[in-house]
Amino acid sequence: MRVDDVLRLLEQVGAWRRGHFRLTSGLHSPEFFLLSQAFQYPDTAAALGRALAERLLEVGPRPQVVAGPALGGILLAHEVARALGARAIFAEAVPEGGMRLRRGFRVAPGERVYVVEDAVTTGGSVRAAVRAVEEAGGVVAAVGAVVDRSQDGVDFGVPFAALVRRPVPAYRPEDCPLCAQGEPLVSPKA
Numbered sequence: 353m354r355v356d357d358v359l360r361l362l363e364q365v366g367a368w369r370r371g372h373f374r375l376t377s378g379l380h381s382p383e384f385f386l387l388s389q390a391f392q393y394p395d396t397a398a399a400l401g402r403a404l405a406e407r408l409l410e411v412g413p414r415p416q417v418v419a420g421p422a423l424g425g426i427l428l429a430h431e432v433a434r435a436l437g438a439r440a441i442f443a444e445a446v447p448e449g450g451m452r453l454r455r456g457f458r459v460a461p462g463e464r465v466y467v468v469e470d471a472v473t474t475g476g477s478v479r480a481a482v483r484a485v486e487e488a489g490g491v492v493a494a495v496g497a498v499v500d501r502s503q504d505g506v507d508f509g510v511p512f513a514a515l516v517r518r519p520v521p522a523y524r525p526e527d528c529p530l531c532a533q534g535e536p537l538v539s540p541k542a
């Protein structure tokens with residue numbers, strides 16, 4: 353799927369919105385990704401999973417397992433795994449910090465794993481999931497995302513592929529051009 357096709361698909365299902373948004377950081381932005389909107393439609397989720405699986409096969413060897421950080425990576429991991437004939441598991445935050453594989457999820461020593469996340473900004477949850485997989489004995493062959501929103505790119509120490517690379521502009525309220533135009537401000541996750 354080409355970048356334009358992915359963006360059009362995301363826009364159709366409300367997963368890519370344009371307007372005037374207050375981000376959780378307090379900054380304002382003219383666009384917003386809410387990938388959970390895409391995963392409510394199984395056909396859309398499957399199409400994104402297939403497309404990302406194809407991209408990942410170009411950068412890292414075929415895995416036995418696809419792992420996502422909870423929550424954003426769970427459904428995507430499932431759809432990428434379906435496309436690859438692999439298992440799908442997820443890592444989750446633990447009280448002592450970081451993430452772990454729980455619920456009986458296991459990775460055999462040396463098994464190849466793709467780690468996937470719906471949207472990457474700083475990559476924090478992906479890094480935690482990569483560590484969880486490595487601590488369990490897996491070898492992370494690649495990291496994938498539907499949208500890479502990082503400003504300057506992220507380095508996970510393994511090949512990284514995203515269907516869309518789109519740094520999202522963010523403004524302090526006092527510098528926001530949309531505020532200056534009097535555009536109504538929306539909190540997108542409400």
Ligand SMILES: [Zn+2]
Nearest residue numbers: 380528530531
């Ligand atoms: Zn504003």
